[in-house]
Amino acid sequence: MSLRIEIFIFFALTLIAEILGTLGGFGSSLFFVPLSQFFFDFRTVLALTGLLHVFSNTAKIILFRKTIDWKLTVWLGGSSIVFVIVGALLTRYMALDYVSMILGMFLLAFSALLFFNPDFSISATVKNSLTSGAVAGFLAGFIGTGGAIRGLALASFNLEKNFFVGTSALIDFGVDLSRTIIYLESDYFPKDKILYIPVLMIAASLGSYLGKLILNSIDQEKFKRITLMLIFLTGLTLVLQRLV
Numbered sequence: 001m002s003l004r005i006e007i008f009i010f011f012a013l014t015l016i017a018e019i020l021g022t023l024g025g026f027g028s029s030l031f032f033v034p035l036s037q038f039f040f041d042f043r044t045v046l047a048l049t050g051l052l053h054v055f056s057n058t059a060k061i062i063l064f065r066k067t068i069d070w071k072l073t074v075w076l077g078g079s080s081i082v083f084v085i086v087g088a089l090l091t092r093y094m095a096l097d098y099v100s101m102i103l104g105m106f107l108l109a110f111s112a113l114l115f116f117n118p119d120f121s122i123s124a125t126v127k128n129s130l131t132s133g134a135v136a137g138f139l140a141g142f143i144g145t146g147g148a149i150r151g152l153a154l155a156s157f158n159l160e161k162n163f164f165v166g167t168s169a170l171i172d173f174g175v176d177l178s179r180t181i182i183y184l185e186s187d188y189f190p191k192d193k194i195l196y197i198p199v200l201m202i203a204a205s206l207g208s209y210l211g212k213l214i215l216n217s218i219d220q221e222k223f224k225r226i227t228l229m230l231i232f233l234t235g236l237t238l239v240l241q242r243l244v
Contacts, residue, residue: 003195010039011199018056018207020230022165023215023223028056028207029140034237040193046091047189048196050180056204057173063212064166069159075129076150077171080137084175087141088182103139103149104238110152111232115225128153133171141179151231161215161223 013035014028021028029049036045132153139149150171154164183189215223 022211060169107235
């Protein structure tokens with residue numbers, strides 16, 4: 001496969017991942033991480049994922065700047081940033097082969113619970129915010145994707161769809177900036193992959209914009225069901241990726 005074709009396919013997949021991530025409100029990494037492993041080794045994937053999220057969440061913060069729940073951002077985001085650093089630092093020393101599969105099984109079970117029990121909810125308390133933020137942050141740093149945990153928490157908090165995406169984007173920005181700095185300092189990003197940076201920037205901006213346009217055309221209940229279906233499919237992907 002020529003470099004041009006590889007970059008084009010990579011751009012198309014990244015754009016789709018970004019649109020779906022914007023619609024789901026939990027970021028593109030759930031789709032980007034599994035797909036990009038067809039192109040790069042895992043540590044390069046971690047660095048690219050961090051960069052993609054920094055670009056995409058910058059775009060989302062601009063697009064959704066008027067719909068951010070600052071209380072949730074402080075508690076959920078604060079614990080996420082602390083634990084994403086812990087997770088990212090651990091990648092220098094160890095890797096747990098079955099973490100992604102365990103995460104996938106959890107996503108399958110909990111998304112199905114929320115899908116078939118739409119009245120189920122979790123109170124947006126300080127304790128629940130800190131706990132879900134810590135778990136999401138650690139997994140983001142350690143295996144490259146933790147947005148689904150945060151997405152499930154925000155979905156169970158029953159946030160309005162635009163507040164859902166705006167709040168998630170601001171939290172995600174702090175999380176991904178923190179882990180990206182660690183990945184880059186650890187030399188996870190090869191210099192010969194520099195051509196992929198503008199691809200990530202364009203896909204992130206365009207995908208966020210297209211995702212917002214689609215989001216404006218669907219109602220709140222449909223949005224929540226789409227979010228849960230996307231999380232369920234992501235969990236299935238993570239499980240199958242480990243089994244195949």
